[in-house]
Amino acid sequence: MADTFPTDNNTVAPRRRDIGLKQRYAAERRFQLYGKLAIAFGLFFLALLLWTVVSKGYTAFLQTSINLDITFDETVIDPKNERNENPMKLLTANYPKLAEAALYQKLGIDPKDKAQTKAADALISKGARTQLRDMLVSNPDLMNKTQNVWVLASGEVDSAIKGQFDLSVDESRRKIKDNQLEMMDRLKADGSLEGRFNTGLFTNGGSSRPETAGVGVAIIGSAYMMLIVLLTSLPIGVAASIYLEEFAPKNKLTDIIEVNINNLAAVPSIVYGLLGLAVFINFAGMPRSASLVGGLVLSLMTLPTIIIATRAALKAVPPSIRAAALGIGASKNQMVFHHVLPLAAPGVLTGTIIGLAQALGETAPLLLIGMVAFVVDAPATPLDPATALPVQIFMWANEAERAFVERTSGAIIILLAFLAVMNITAIFLRRRFERRW
Amino acid sequence: MNDESKTPKVKMAGKGVEVFYGAKQAINGIDLEVYERQVTALIGPSGCGKSTYLRCLNRMNDTIDICKVKGLLTLDGEDIYDPNIDVVELRARVGMVFQKPNPFPKSIYENITYGPRIHGLAKSKADLDVIVEKSLRGAGLWEEVKDRLLEPGTGLSGGQQQRLCIARAIAVQPEVILMDEPCSALDPIATAIVEELIGELREQYTIVIVTHSMQQAARVSQRTAMFHLGDLVEVDDTETIFTNPSEKRTQDYITGRFG
Ligand SMILES: Nc1ncnc2c1ncn2[C@@H]1O[C@H](COP(=O)(O)OP(=O)(O)OP(=O)(O)O)[C@@H](O)[C@H]1O
Ligand SMILES: [Mg+2]
Numbered sequence: 001m002a003d004t005f006p007t008d009n010n011t012v013a014p015r016r017r018d019i020g021l022k023q024r025y026a027a028e029r030r031f032q033l034y035g036k037l038a039i040a041f042g043l044f045f046l047a048l049l050l051w052t053v054v055s056k057g058y059t060a061f062l063q064t065s066i067n068l069d070i071t072f073d074e075t076v077i078d079p080k081n082e083r084n085e086n087p088m089k090l091l092t093a094n095y096p097k098l099a100e101a102a103l104y105q106k107l108g109i110d111p112k113d114k115a116q117t118k119a120a121d122a123l124i125s126k127g128a129r130t131q132l133r134d135m136l137v138s139n140p141d142l143m144n145k146t147q148n149v150w151v152l153a154s155g156e157v158d159s160a161i162k163g164q165f166d167l168s169v170d171e172s173r174r175k176i177k178d179n180q181l182e183m184m185d186r187l188k189a190d191g192s193l194e195g196r197f198n199t200g201l202f203t204n205g206g207s208s209r210p211e212t213a214g215v216g217v218a219i220i221g222s223a224y225m226m227l228i229v230l231l232t233s234l235p236i237g238v239a240a241s242i243y244l245e246e247f248a249p250k251n252k253l254t255d256i257i258e259v260n261i262n263n264l265a266a267v268p269s270i271v272y273g274l275l276g277l278a279v280f281i282n283f284a285g286m287p288r289s290a291s292l293v294g295g296l297v298l299s300l301m302t303l304p305t306i307i308i309a310t311r312a313a314l315k316a317v318p319p320s321i322r323a324a325a326l327g328i329g330a331s332k333n334q335m336v337f338h339h340v341l342p343l344a345a346p347g348v349l350t351g352t353i354i355g356l357a358q359a360l361g362e363t364a365p366l367l368l369i370g371m372v373a374f375v376v377d378a379p380a381t382p383l384d385p386a387t388a389l390p391v392q393i394f395m396w397a398n399e400a401e402r403a404f405v406e407r408t409s410g411a412i413i414i415l416l417a418f419l420a421v422m423n424i425t426a427i428f429l430r431r432r433f434e435r436r437w
Numbered sequence: 438m439n440d441e442s443k444t445p446k447v448k449m450a451g452k453g454v455e456v457f458y459g460a461k462q463a464i465n466g467i468d469l470e471v472y473e474r475q476v477t478a479l480i481g482p483s484g485c486g487k488s489t490y491l492r493c494l495n496r497m498n499d500t501i502d503i504c505k506v507k508g509l510l511t512l513d514g515e516d517i518y519d520p521n522i523d524v525v526e527l528r529a530r531v532g533m534v535f536q537k538p539n540p541f542p543k544s545i546y547e548n549i550t551y552g553p554r555i556h557g558l559a560k561s562k563a564d565l566d567v568i569v570e571k572s573l574r575g576a577g578l579w580e581e582v583k584d585r586l587l588e589p590g591t592g593l594s595g596g597q598q599q600r601l602c603i604a605r606a607i608a609v610q611p612e613v614i615l616m617d618e619p620c621s622a623l624d625p626i627a628t629a630i631v632e633e634l635i636g637e638l639r640e641q642y643t644i645v646i647v648t649h650s651m652q653q654a655a656r657v658s659q660r661t662a663m664f665h666l667g668d669l670v671e672v673d674d675t676e677t678i679f680t681n682p683s684e685k686r687t688q689d690y691i692t693g694r695f696g
Contacts, residue, residue: 250502320539324602326500328552328609329529338551339541 053416057409062195063211064158065150066124066187068102070132072142076101090140095132099124099151106192107183119179125152127200127212150196155210155403157184161195164402201410205376206387206395210403213396215411217375221291221386222360222418228295228382229302229359234352236299237306238341244307245314246336265304272301273365281369288370289385297369298359305358309351313344346433353426357419363390389415445472448613448643449494449531454508456489456498463489465667466508471613471660476635476644478654478675481664482690487647490664491615494645495531496524512613529556532611536618538598540590540605545582548590548601549573552609568608576604577634596627603634607642614638616646620653632657651691655679663687 074081077093100121101111109116128151135149136142156175159165161184171178187193204214248254276297280286286293317340325335341348366372372391379386387395389411396408449471456464464486471477471494479487489498496517498504510517517527529552540548549569550559559565569586573579578600582593590601599619606614616635620628635644635657648654654661655675662672663684671684682688 318539320535320537321541322500323497323533323535324539324541324605325551326497327495327528327533327535328605329525329527329532330551330555331525334555338555343542 050416053409053412057406057411057413059162060201060406060410060413061198063198063200064153064161064193065196066103066153067192067194068099068106068149068151069146070098070102070149070151071146072132072136072144073098073101074144077136077143090137091133093133095129095136096121096124096126098132099128107186116179119177120183123154123157123180123183125154125211126209127152127207130212152200152211153193155401157193158211159403160184161193162406164406201407202414205378206374206392207376210399210401210407213404213407215389215392215414217378218387218389218392218411219414220378221294221371221375222388224291224379224382224386225295225298225388226356226360228292229299229356230352232296232299233302233306233355237303237352238310238348240303241307241310241314242336242341245311246332246340261304261307265308268364269301269362270364270368272297273368275300276365276369287383287385289373289375289387290383291371291379291386291388292382293369294366294371294386294388295382297365298362301362301365302355302359305355306348306352309354310344310348313347313351314340316347317343346430349429349433350426353422353429357422357426360418360422361390361415363388363394366391367394389418445475447471448473448513449645450509450511451490451493452509452511454490454493454506454510456486456493456507457505458501459503463667464493467669469662469669469672471643471645473643474639474641475660476639476646476658478658478661479645479647479664480649480651480654480661480690481670483649485664486667487664488617491617491645491647494613494615495528495533497528497533499524529609530611531613531615532606532609534599534602534606534614534616534619536621538595538602538622540593540598540601542589542591544587545573545590545593545601546586548605549608552605556609558609572604572608573601575607575634575638576600577630578604594627596623596630599623599627599631600634603631603638607638611642613643613645616644618647618649621649628653651679663690665690 076097077095078089083089100117103109103120103124104111104117107120109120111117131151132149135147153161156165157180160167160176160181165174165176167174167176167181184193200212201214202219203216204212205217207213244254244257276293280293280296281288321339321343322335325339326332330338366388371387372395373385373387375385375387377384393408393411393415396404396411399408447470451467451469454464454467454469455462467490469490479491481487492498493506493510494517498506506518512527512531515522541551543551546569549572550565553559553565553568559568570579570583573582578597581597582588582601590598593601599622603614603619620631623631632653635646638644639659646654646658658675660672661675661678663670663678663682663686665686670686671678671682673683678687679691682691688694
């Protein structure tokens with residue numbers, strides 16, 4: 001670029017060189033633009049995902065219920081007054097009849113009118129049986145008293161209210177008939193039929209009736225599994241990383257171990273499911289469908305993630321800190337546990353939580369060890385059959401009924417909320433414990 | 438300089454010391470004695486093995502996998518590479534101050550008390566308090582930090598951090614203190630303070646210091662050892678080295694003709 005140099009016939013005062021500033025700034029601006037585009041692209045799909053899930057799923061958090069004045073009529077529940085000798089009587093009594101009677105009264109239906117009563121009965125969920133039974137069992141004084149109760153409406157009523165049915169088609173091709181719609185309108189008009197917050201979604205277990213199906217069992221199962229993953233893979237992973245990073249001699253063998261750990265992190269999760277099936281269930285004889293087995297399988301899967309994160313965190317501790325500790329006569333063990341590990345702790349915690357979040361969303365290995373089961377009762381221990389949140393989503397997604405579509409999305413929202421809480425905790429912990437040197 | 442008339446006691450000695458990093462030899466057989474309660478300066482051009490030799494004296498080289506040390510190194514006549522010698526105990530007796538200040542990311546107080554605590558040198562909190570004050574006074578830092586002992590040591594200025602590291606080293610009451618270019622990250626004022634400090638520390642401790650500054654070697658040391666390419670060129674009283682060296686290489690180096 002000789003022409004940019006000042007020559008004697010030029011009248012240049014300050015000598016300026018073309019050092020390509022324009023191109024450099026242009027390159028920087030271009031790169032920033034690419035970066036912003038990439039972020040916008042990512043955000044767009046995140047927003048799309050959230051929008052579809054939330055718009056489909058938010059209705060799952062409201063469940064249509066009917067307000068009834070229920071009389072716990074002894075002549076219906078226990079006509080022969082034998083409940084003191086036979087406690088099963090209270091459990092097997094005909095509770096739906098109580099709710100039905102209350103509904104006839106509210107709608108002014110003649111109990112003898114077969115057509116009308118049949119239509120009215122179908123408005124009430126079969127889940128009313130357990131609801132009323134549990135009320136009476138926990139409070140026997142209710143016998144012969146009248147109580148104002150919100151009883152679950154049937155899944156068809158709920159779907160009709162939420163607009164999931166096309167009501168314009170011919171009556172014969174609808175699950176909900178015209179006389180039922182008329183009854184619903186009357187109930188709605190006096191405020192006896194409305195969507196109420198769906199606590200059952202969080203507490204109920206599996207059910208073939210959408211209105212009484214919930215993720216309660218799945219949440220407990222997932223919680224047990226997370227606890228097991230935390231208790232097994234964190235100590236094992238940290239111990240393995242500390243040994244490999246700080247104590248193990250650097251030789252062929254440790255190189256091979258290193259390669260293998262990195263490979264394990266990339267092994268498809270379904271393979272861990274097969275391994276768990278072979279080792280924990282077939283060989284060790286642990287129960288199928290139990291959160292214990294699920295937790296152990298997920299631990300195996302999380303272990304490489306934690307080891308890799310912990311080793312990276314240990315490596316990031318400056319050598320000068322190690323030298324300082326050794327230089328005043330700390331043993332290697334003291335150096336690691338007094339100085340290196342505390343400084344690596346934020347990284348270890350972040351890695352652990354990310355590993356846990358991964359495990360929380362994992363489905364495939366759990367299918368193989370039988371956690372895809374229809375479990376109604378809350379598991380009392382990790383040895384009882386349970387499901388997991390993502391598996392519950394998988395099962396609901398396979399259900400034919402329209403009402404399960406919103407539940408699937410509702411369960412996804414719950415899972416995403418848990419994941420968000422975990423990731424926010426990870427960020428918070430990192431900020432909180434991060435130290436500078 | 439009346440202490441030079443008596444023959445001082447040998448504190449640490451190397452005999453035929455050779456150091457290898459893998460296949461590469463960094464020190465080619467050195468005999469070097471360090472006298473008690475003196476400052477010995479190691480000088481020489483970059484890469485000649487000063488730090489390597491210094492790290493042999495408290496076996497910090499053990500932490501480098503590929504590093505092998507041959508020959509005899511003694512502390513008070515005892516072989517420090519003997520399998521019966523515990524390296525942790527050795528490092529409690531031979532402390533080290535590094536080129537870059539490296540306080541722990543903990544409070545000033547904890548920085549000082551960590552060593553005494555792990556070695557069980559203090560029985561109570563009161564003992565620790567005494568050690569902290571004594572060490573910080575010894576390092577000339579007490580007045581500056583006495584009101585902020587619980588603040589992080591990493592929040593101090595570079596010069597203060599280096600003096601904190603010196604205080605941390607003397608808190609375990611070593612016999613020898615090794616310093617690898619302790620002033621290279623400091624400004625002239627902080628350097629002057631540390632140099633003055635070294636002069637005071639000499640009354641209690643044996644000091645070996647690596648330095649690139651000829652003036653510093655001349656100011657603080659009693660003996661100077663000149664290294665070149667892994668060899669010990671010569672070692673003598675500092676005065677002799679700087680006024681009348683017997684080797685031409687030393688003469689050239691201190692007058693700035695190579696290095
Ligand atoms: N960890 C190491 N691994 C391999 N070689 C090393 C290592 N440390 C030092 N060496 C080599 O050993 C020789 C001596 O290095 P040393 O650090 O002792 O030099 P120095 O005299 O302290 O130099 P400087 O004045 O630059 O600090 C050099 O050739 C260096 O490359
Ligand atoms: Mg050096």
